[in-house]
Amino acid sequence: xxxxxxxxxxxxxxxxxxxxxxxxxxxxxxxxxxxxxxxxxxxxxxxxxxxxxxxxxxxxxxxxxxxxxxxxxxxxxxxxxxxxxxxxxxxxxxxxxxxxxxxxxxxxxxxxxxxxxxxxxxxxxxxxxxxxxxxxxxxxxxxxxxxxxxxxxxxxxxxxxxxxxxxxxxxxxxxxxxxxxxxxxxxxxxxxxxxxxxxxxxxxxxxxxxxxxxxxxxxxxxxxxxxxxxxxxxxxxxxxxxxxxxxxxxxxxxx
Amino acid sequence: xxxxxxxxxxxxxxxxxxxxxxxxxxxxxxxxxxxxxxxxxxxxxxxxxxxxxxxxxxxxxxxxxxxxxxxxxxxxxxxxxxxxxxxxxxxxxxxxxxxxxxxxxxxxxxxxxxxxxxxxxxxxxxxxxxxxxxxxxxxxxxxxxxxxxxxxxxxxxxxxxxxxxxxxxxxxxxxxxxxxxxxxxxxxxxxxxxxxxxxxxxxxxxxxxxxxxxxxxxxxxxxxxxxxxxxxxxxxxxxxxxxxxxxxxxxxxxxxxxxxxxxxxxxxxxxxxxxxxxxxxxxxxxxxxxxxxxxxxxxxxxxxxxxxxxxxxxxxxxxxxxxxxxxxxxxxxxxxxxxxxxxxxxxxxxxxxxxxxxxxxxxx
Amino acid sequence: xxxxxxxxxxxxxxxxxxxxxxxxxxxxxxxxxxxxxxxxxxxxxxxxxxxxxxxxxxxxxxxxxxxxxxxxxxxxxxxxxxxxxxxxxxxxxxxxxxxxxxxxxxxxxxxxxxxxxxxxxxxxxxxxxxxxxxxxxxxxxxxxxxxxxxxxxxxxxxxxxxxxxxxxxxxxxxxxxxxxxxxxxxxxxxxxxxxxxxxxxxxxxxxxxxxxxxxxxxxxxxxxxxxxxxxxxxxxxxxxxxxxxxxxxxxxxxxxxxxxxxxxxxxxxxxxxxxxxxxxxxxxxxxxxxxxxxxxxxxxxxxxxxxxxxxxxxxxxxxxxxxxx
Numbered sequence: 027x028x029x030x031x032x033x034x035x036x037x038x039x040x041x042x043x044x045x046x047x048x049x050x051x052x053x054x055x056x057x058x059x060x061x062x063x064x065x066x067x068x069x070x071x072x073x074x075x076x077x078x079x080x081x082x083x084x085x086x087x088x089x090x091x092x093x094x095x096x097x098x099x100x101x102x103x104x105x106x107x108x109x110x111x112x113x114x115x116x117x118x119x120x121x122x123x124x125x126x127x128x129x130x131x132x133x134x135x136x137x138x139x140x141x142x143x144x145x146x147x148x149x150x151x152x153x154x155x156x157x158x159x160x161x162x163x164x165x166x167x168x169x170x171x172x173x174x175x176x177x178x179x180x181x182x183x184x185x186x187x188x189x190x191x192x193x194x195x196x197x198x199x200x201x202x203x204x205x206x207x208x209x210x211x212x213x214x215x216x217x218x219x220x221x222x223x224x225x226x227x228x229x230x231x232x233x234x235x236x237x238x239x240x241x242x243x244x245x246x247x248x249x250x251x252x253x254x255x256x257x258x259x260x261x262x263x264x265x266x267x268x269x270x271x272x273x274x275x276x277x278x279x280x281x
Numbered sequence: 282x283x284x285x286x287x288x289x290x291x292x293x294x295x296x297x298x299x300x301x302x303x304x305x306x307x308x309x310x311x312x313x314x315x316x317x318x319x320x321x322x323x324x325x326x327x328x329x330x331x332x333x334x335x336x337x338x339x340x341x342x343x344x345x346x347x348x349x350x351x352x353x354x355x356x357x358x359x360x361x362x363x364x365x366x367x368x369x370x371x372x373x374x375x376x377x378x379x380x381x382x383x384x385x386x387x388x389x390x391x392x393x394x395x396x397x398x399x400x401x402x403x404x405x406x407x408x409x410x411x412x413x414x415x416x417x418x419x420x421x422x423x424x425x426x427x428x429x430x431x432x433x434x435x436x437x438x439x440x441x442x443x444x445x446x447x448x449x450x451x452x453x454x455x456x457x458x459x460x461x462x463x464x465x466x467x468x469x470x471x472x473x474x475x476x477x478x479x480x481x482x483x484x485x486x487x488x489x490x491x492x493x494x495x496x497x498x499x500x501x502x503x504x505x506x507x508x509x510x511x512x513x514x515x516x517x518x519x520x521x522x523x524x525x526x527x528x529x530x531x532x533x534x535x536x537x538x539x540x541x542x543x544x545x546x547x548x549x550x551x552x553x554x555x556x557x558x559x560x561x562x563x564x565x566x567x568x569x570x571x572x573x574x575x576x577x578x579x580x581x582x583x584x585x586x587x588x589x590x591x592x593x594x595x596x597x598x599x600x601x602x603x604x605x606x607x608x609x610x611x612x613x614x615x616x617x618x619x620x621x622x623x624x625x626x627x628x629x630x631x632x633x634x635x636x637x638x639x640x641x642x643x644x645x
Numbered sequence: 646x647x648x649x650x651x652x653x654x655x656x657x658x659x660x661x662x663x664x665x666x667x668x669x670x671x672x673x674x675x676x677x678x679x680x681x682x683x684x685x686x687x688x689x690x691x692x693x694x695x696x697x698x699x700x701x702x703x704x705x706x707x708x709x710x711x712x713x714x715x716x717x718x719x720x721x722x723x724x725x726x727x728x729x730x731x732x733x734x735x736x737x738x739x740x741x742x743x744x745x746x747x748x749x750x751x752x753x754x755x756x757x758x759x760x761x762x763x764x765x766x767x768x769x770x771x772x773x774x775x776x777x778x779x780x781x782x783x784x785x786x787x788x789x790x791x792x793x794x795x796x797x798x799x800x801x802x803x804x805x806x807x808x809x810x811x812x813x814x815x816x817x818x819x820x821x822x823x824x825x826x827x828x829x830x831x832x833x834x835x836x837x838x839x840x841x842x843x844x845x846x847x848x849x850x851x852x853x854x855x856x857x858x859x860x861x862x863x864x865x866x867x868x869x870x871x872x873x874x875x876x877x878x879x880x881x882x883x884x885x886x887x888x889x890x891x892x893x894x895x896x897x898x899x900x901x902x903x904x905x906x907x908x909x910x911x912x913x914x915x916x917x918x919x920x921x922x923x924x925x926x927x928x929x930x931x932x933x934x935x936x937x938x939x940x941x942x943x944x945x946x947x948x949x950x951x952x953x954x955x956x957x958x959x960x961x962x963x964x965x966x967x968x969x970x
Contacts, residue, residue: 103852119850121843123912124836132840133851135833144831342936350939374936383794384881384888388697389933395690396682396934409796410883421689471887473793501792504887 031058033095034227035080035111035195040089042075049075051251052089057195057244060224062217064242064259065231066267072251073231077197080229081113082106093195110194114184114201122173126165127154129172130187157190158183162219163212178209182216189220196220198230202237210237217241235264249274333368335595340372341399343590345583346389347377348406348430348476349504354531354557354579357629358429361583364626364634369591374398381471381504383410390414394421400590401425402441405432406474412436424593426602428586429579430476438593439602441586443577445476448609449483449529452554452575454491455611456484456525459552459572462494463524468513468533472501480529480556495524502533510536517544524551531557534574538565546570558612558620558628566617573611580627581607664905664917666960670953671924678931685934692811696880698926699814703873704897705904705918706825707866710835711771712901714842714859715910718760719775721870721897723782724753725889728871729797729878730789742799746807746875753871754864756782761860771863779891786886795884808879817876818919821869826915838862842910900925903953924953 034057042050050072057063067073078084080091082100090097093109100106120129127150128135136146136153154168163182165175172180181201188196201217202210214237220226232238238245239259247255247270255270345362347355359375366373374393378385386403387410393401394417401418405411405427415436418425424438431440456465467484469477481499488497500516502509513536517523526541528534534555540546541553547569554573555562565571585605592600612620624631678685704721711717732749736742760778764771797804808814829835840848841855848855873893878884902908903924904917928949937945 103850107852115850119844119847121840121847123843124839128836132847133833133837133853135836137833143833144827145833145836147831344936347939372936374933375938375940376933376942377939379939380890380892381887382890382892383883383885384877387881388693388929391693391696392690392930392933395687395693396684396936407794407881407883407885410794410881410885413882472791501787 031060033057034059034061034093035229036092036095037076037080038090038092040076040079040086040091042072042079042084042086048251050079050086053248053251053253054089055229055246055253057227057229059194059227060221061244062221062228062230062242064238064245065229065248066233066235066238066245067248068271071248073248074199076248077113077199077229077231080106080195080197081111107191110192111197112188112191112193112195113197113199114181114188116199116203118180118184120172120180120184123171125169125171126175126183127151127168129183130154130157130168130190132187134191153190154186157186161186161189161216163216176209177205178212181205181209181213185213185216185220189226194226196226196228198228200231200233202232202234214241235267239264247271333370335369338370338595340370341591341594343371343373343400343402343587344389344393344396344398345373345375345377345428345586346386346393346401346403347375348381348383348386348404348474349379350375350377351379353559353629355429355583357580357627358583360626360629360632361580361585362587363583365584365587365591369587371399371587371591373587377404381406381474383407387411387414390418394418394423397421398423399594402428402586402590403437404428404430404476405435405437405440406430406471406476408432408434408475424590424598424602426586426589428582429577430474432475439589439604441589441605442582442607443609444606445479446483446486448556448575448577449480449485450487451483451609451611452480452527452529453484453487455554455573456497456527456552457488457491457493457495459554460493460495460525463496464520464522465495465497465525465527466500466516466520466523467497468500468502468509468516468526468528468537470502470504470509470530470533472499477529484527484529502528502536505532509533510539513537513540526551526553528555530555531559531562534571535559535562535565538562538571541565541570542568560621560630563612563617563621566612566614567621569614573613576608576610576612578607578610579629581605662905664914664920666957667904667917667920667924667953670956671920671927674924674927674931678927678934682931682934685931690930690934694926694930695812695815697930698922699818700873700877700893701896701900701925702818702919702922703821703869703876704866704893705900705922706821706915707862707869708894708897709901709906709913709915709918710825710829710838710862711866712842712898712906712908713829713910713913714838714862715845716764716771716859716862717775717898718757718863718866718870719772719891719894720756720760720778720782721775721866722889722891722894723779723786724756724867724870725874725877725893726886727756727782727786727789728753728874729884729888730786730795730886732875733795733798733884734789736798742803749875750868750871754868756871757864757867758860760867761863764863765856765859783890790884790886792886794886797879797882797884799879804879808876809882814876814880817872818922822915822919829913829915834858834861839912842912896922896925899950903950903957905957925950 036056038054039052040050041052053076065073079086082103082105085101091100098109131150136149137143138146151168158165163186165179172183201213217228220228230242242259245257245259246253247267254274362373376389390401390403391414401423403411412435415425419436426439426441427437428441467481469481471477485497488495502512509532517540526537528537534557537553537555538561542565553571556575558574558576562571562574566574585607589601623637625637626632626634684690708718728749731752732745735748736745760774763769764774806813837853837858840853841858874889900922901918904914904921906913906917928946932942932945
């Protein structure tokens with residue numbers, strides 16, 4: 027099923043070094059439209075760095091990135107955004123004191139009044155409601171301050187923000203971390219709905235093997251800055267992944 | 282000296298205080314000053330009389346606007362105001378700025394005008410800043426007097442205080458007598474402000490007119506005594522050939538004395554002096570580190586101002602206005618003893634009212 | 646949100662806004678002072694009251710923006726004192742007064758720019774930067790003025806607009822409050838300032854130009870400080886090196902904080918700054934009118950500020966608890 031879908035984003039042989047630490051060493055990945063890729067690995071394995079390179083926050087030392095098959099150089103977050111790459115970070119990047127709709131349009135606010143450049147609150151509220159409805163997230167009012175929402179709702183808002191800014195490639199950094207089962211369910215359902223749209227490619231960094239296998243179409247294992255395993259989730263299992271991890275671990279200990 | 286015909290009363294009152302003349306001599310003229318001296322002589326018993334010889338009147342409110350409301354120099358002034366108010370059955374308010382902030386003082390005056398004060402007294406520390414508020418007060422029928430500092434161009438009815446320029450001149454003459462020739466520094470805490478600048482100007486004027494070979498420089502210090510001491514110290518260390526260090530305010534004068542004591546300047550032939558009777562200044566005079574301090578009699582600045590305001594109100598504006606010179610006294614080593622040994626309400630060093638005993642002939 | 650009983654709920658929500666408690670306290674104070682002294686609401690006193698209020702409020706408009714993005718300017722009171730001397734010096738070399746005023750404002754803005762650049766580029770806490778600036782500018786003012794006060798110059802229309810007309814200053818203050826309120830609530834500048842204060846990481850990740858906004862707010866505050874100094878100098882007719890200082894800075898910050906701007910940053914209200922300034926002005930004017938003497942004055946003002954703040958914080962807590970989704 028996967029190769030028939032158009033490719034959304036592809037990275038080839040990405041290498042990134044910080045000082046003397048080699049964060050990524052020749053990592054490649056490929057995600058198609060409507061597909062969800064899960065990236066697993068220990069802390070410090072290089073997952074966050076990879077995401078930051080894909081969003082334009084960092085620039086790779088070597089390697090190429092292709093969006094919709096065309097080579098691109100992502101020199102800034104703005105440039106990546108312009109190409110439809112949005113990221114939902116671990117800290118959610120939400121301002122607690124601002125309302126839901128202000129957060130959703132932060133630094134992309136629609137304006138009116140010509141030279142006055144005044145914030146168009148009404149339009150923002152309307153579009154926020156529409157965006158939330160579209161991906162099936164329910165909140166009592168878009169005027170509520172984000173700080174007053176539950177963890178799952180905040181995550182959902184963060185995702186909705188990315189989607190509403192016409193993200194075509196959605197990167198999620200540990201979306202289910204520190205979330206109870208019920209809240210995680212909310213997000214899992216949300217990601218399912220995104221998938222069923224068919225036009226968004228989702229890359230998800232995660233820790234929980236079971237959840238990742240449930241949500242994602244394909245899964246990738248990164249250890250010590252290298253890809254040690256890659257497969258369609260249907261063709262693998264949590265045990266197999268754990269085996270690979272244990273092997274690496276033992277090898278590292280006896281080394 | 283500005284003395285109008287009405288000022289005779291001020292003269293009598295001052296002499297009465299100083300000389301403690303027997304009551305009988307004063308009964309001859311029921312002048313306000315006489316009445317005041319009379320009643321004060323009688324002591325606490327007289328204060329029970331609410332109104333004295335005057336007709337019944339409302340408890341007028343006199344607002345005093347000051348530039349350094351918390352400065353100890355004005356404590357005897359406030360006592361003077363309190364005593365006069367108690368004497369005459371009127372009320373007062375003490376307000377203004379703590380930091381010589383003219384805008385704050387103007388605000389306080391405006392509130393007094395809006396609050397329909399019965400009379401206002403203000404220290405005119407700025408040449409023009411108070412012109413409009415004073416005009417506004419007069420337009421509203423409120424008489425305004427200035428005390429402690431004056432501005433010639435201002436339309437205030439009268440000034441009660443020391444003739445600042447004259448006192449500066451007298452200090453200048455004394456400097457010439459003490460120093461003879463050489464370099465002299467005159468320190469001023471707030472240059473340009475009208476409660477201090479005229480003294481410096483007067484001193485410079487007298488020094489120049491005397492023709493003596495004295496190079497006098499004006500040095501700015503600081504409204505705060507601590508910072509001022511550092512500045513005076515710094516000046517001295519950079520100019521150790523100086524022959525005289527003089528201040529025109531209490532803090533600076535005290536600091537000149539402190540400096541002289543620290544560096545043993547008196548024995549080196551460096552003269553020093555200044556204004557106001559701060560305790561440390563008096564000690565310095567007693568111990569020979571200051572040659573003199575000038576008393577501007579702050580008690581009278583409060584007392585007489587209330588008297589004038591009262592006279593104006595009770596006579597419907599027919600009495601007054603009259604400038605009152607609250608005098609200038611050089612306090613030197615021979616007289617300083619009595620000042621130091623006396624804790625008196627009239628000098629601000631004690632709260633309780635008590636007659637200060639005095640005996641013997643009056644010195645020159 | 647428009648459920649039945651929505652009107653009552655909206656009214657309740659209005660009362661829980663940070664500005665509301667200060668309005669309530671101010672109204673109570675005005676009523677008290679008017680009863681205690683019939684002269685409080687007279688034309689003359691209202692004008693005097695407006696003069697108490699105007700200067701701290703204008704300063705507050707700048708400080709509030711800085712407080713929101715977790716900065717502060719301690720030196721604004723010194724720029725207040727410096728600006729009129731710049732105007733006077735520039736005028737002395739032959740420049741007409743209106744241009745001299747512009748020059749003074751430009752210098753004020755440049756000082757703000759310097760503060761912003763030092764704070765941001767050299768990563769020095771703004772508290773420290775502006776503390777140093779405070780002394781620096783004090784010395785600069787004393788040097789330029791040689792410690793002497795000076796007179797303001799200008800024709801009747803210009804000086805009238807700049808403060809001689811009794812209500813000029815409060816008109817300026819209200820106009821600036823109106824503009825700054827729109828900036829804070831209805832422009833990107835204001836929204837992003839709030840975002841920076843609320844979660845600087847989020848603001849950075851959203852691509853907001855954090856440095857530009859912070860530096861801009863420093864420039865704004867210093868310029869407003871200079872403008873206030875000019876207005877007060879014209880009102881009194883005298884330019885005084887001792888004017889303003891830390892006192893006016895504290896009054897400005899206090900107006901903002903009493904009005905509901907969090908001193909720790911992240912949230913603020915310009916209207917609150919106006920209301921806080923009114924409350925402080927009512928206190929100062931009212932008690933002076935009452936005849937409170939200088940010594941007890943400070944006790945009374947201090948106690949009043951504490952009481953107002955306690956009421957504020959209590960109501961703010963209710964707001965947070967009651968507003969949970």
